Amino acid sequence: MSSPIPTHHRALVLKDVGSPLHLSTLPTPHATHGSAIVRIEAASVLSYHGEIYSGVRAYHFPTPLVGGFSAIGRIASIGPDATALSPGQLVYVDCTIRARDDPDTQFLSAIHDSGAPGSVKLMRDVWRDGNFAEYANVPLENCIKLNEGRLCGDLGYEVQDLMHVDFLLTAYGGLRDIRLEAGETVVVCPATGNFGGAGVQVAVSMGARVIAMGRNMTELRRLKDFVRAGSPGAEIETVGITGDEKADTEALSAFGTIDAVLDFTPPQGIKSTHLRSATSMLRRNGRVSMMGFSESPVAPWAMVSKSIRLQGKLMYEREDMVQFFKMLEAGRFAVGKQFVDTKAFELGDWKAAFDTAAEHTGIGRHVVLKP
Ligand SMILES: NC(=O)c1ccc[n+]([C@@H]2O[C@H](COP(=O)([O-])OP(=O)(O)OC[C@H]3O[C@@H](n4cnc5c(N)ncnc54)[C@H](OP(=O)(O)O)[C@@H]3O)[C@@H](O)[C@H]2O)c1
CATH class of the missing domain: 3.90.180.10 (Medium-chain alcohol dehydrogenases, catalytic domain)
Structure with a gap:
């Protein structure tokens, strides 16, 4: 060969x-x-x-x-x-x-x-x-x-x-690190980039309900259509990032209990408040995988009163790769243009x-x- x-x-x-x-x-x-x-x-x-x-x-x-x-x-x-x-x-x-x-x-x-x-x-x-x-x-x-x-x-x-898979694996590294479970609700933010979008694909494949946040509503609509086309039974919601922390927090509150957050904020968004909105809505003992960069990821009282766990993560571990390829081989992802x-x-x-x-x-x- x-x-x-x-x-x-x-x-x-x-x-x-x-x-x-x-x-x-x-x-x-x-x-x-x-x-x-x-x-x-x-x-x-x-x-x-x-x-x-x-x-x-x-x-x-x-x-x-x-x-x-x-x-x-x-x-x-x-x-x-x-x-x-x-x-x-x-x-x-x-x-x-x-x-x-x-x-x-x-x-x-x-x-x-x-x-x-x-x-x-x-x-x-x-x-x-x-x-x-x-x-x-x-x-x-x-x-x-x-x-x-x-x-x-x-x-x-x-x-x-x-x-x-390199985008998917990176998101999986963060989600596995905070032990996302099937049936849980995870906020992915911002979800309109490559790694954020991959986070949505992986979380759906892991059986989670996903709330995708982003500034670009057109791209959020495409994201929702993309997920529904590739995974018809998936639970996928979208919430805009408006720049108004209170408004974004209220918008998230419509979706009930939130268990986890996956963040991929790029350096140019370091001052954005969307992650604070997401972490404010976490349940007690909620988990956050911080794979991006945020100056102020959580309101101090929310963190203390709800025992929020913030976990930084670079890429993934070798075990994550082995596990991820088992998921892929098991047919957990769409194929072709829906992948x-x-x-x-x-x-x-x-x-x-x-x-x-x-x-x-x-x-x-x-x-x-x-x-
Ligand atoms: N920890 C790790 O192992 C790891 C690995 C890979 C990447 N990363 C980090 O993840 C970041 C995202 O990567 P990517 O490939 O997804 O980038 P990308 O495809 O360029 O997408 C950037 C994302 O950030 C959003 N954004 C840009 N400026 C923003 C702002 N001021 N406020 C809120 N959102 C903003 C964009 O939203 P719009 O669509 O509205 O512009 C888009 O969703 C990278 O910059 C890198 O630092 C970390």
Whole structure:
């Protein structure tokens, strides 16, 4: 199944923050102890990838590097200590890299070194390059085996559509962290972005009732239609984010008991009060997964009097990935356009991919590079 590995391959290199990516020809990496070489088939593009590499978002990472985020590809070669992976295997390539001698030291490949001395060193010296390339050198433990027969055969997913799992998985990491249960009600806010929309898809698949909050009412209507088309029995409500904390809190109060909140507020929304509205309406012992950024996530008295638990979360744990793929393989998600509308670009068209990713946002939308 695997083809010979060429001596050189193509990759998108970021020389310096603020300079354009450059399609370069580089020596193909070799597998060593603890690593696999993956032939990348689809690499995920974030809505804010352009902001990261232009320096608009002050993320910290070494340069030069090969850009990227998570990806899907086929194992091309493996280090001698691989026990479960073999050439040809389709894998999800997780961009969350953890130090082997300290799994609490973690960073996001080609995105952010996390700022801790250990993760800065690991990204700078070892795992610097990302997946915007024909071949990537990846830690063995970051290659999650995909059941291709079940996912692409029985269920009919396209490989490029499976890339949508990186958004879904991230939301799942937060929801599993706060132990969302079937039958509970969860507020997802803001729900009109990629990760927020994914949060709605995952919460519905976990059997929760979802209240999706957002500023854009047109997009909220699309979100509701999207959920109902893919999951006809799902309970999905929408509430506008108006900028008026009291009004948003009252709007949420129409929906009865709220058990949990999943937040993906981007840095530019850090002062928005929507999360305070959502946390004000939580029941006693309500849980909040804070995956975004909010300056004032909860009113102090609400937090104390109702024993609210605020839980920060970066991405997900390995166990979450294993569990998530079981859900996917079990057929808990829709397939085709009711799962995701993927827009795919070649490596050389990275600029169009970044521009499209900034616009093609919201539930069931994704942009990928296909090296
Ligand atoms: N913890 C983690 O592991 C993790 C992982 C991935 C991402 N994140 C964070 O999640 C954020 C969202 O990512 P995304 O891909 O969903 O972004 P996105 O697709 O660009 O969507 C941004 C979302 O934020 C909303 N928004 C923007 N400005 C706002 C404001 N001032 N007030 C209220 N809402 C506002 C947008 O609403 P409109 O539609 O109204 O513009 C949209 O719903 C990222 O910026 C990142 O910081 C965290």
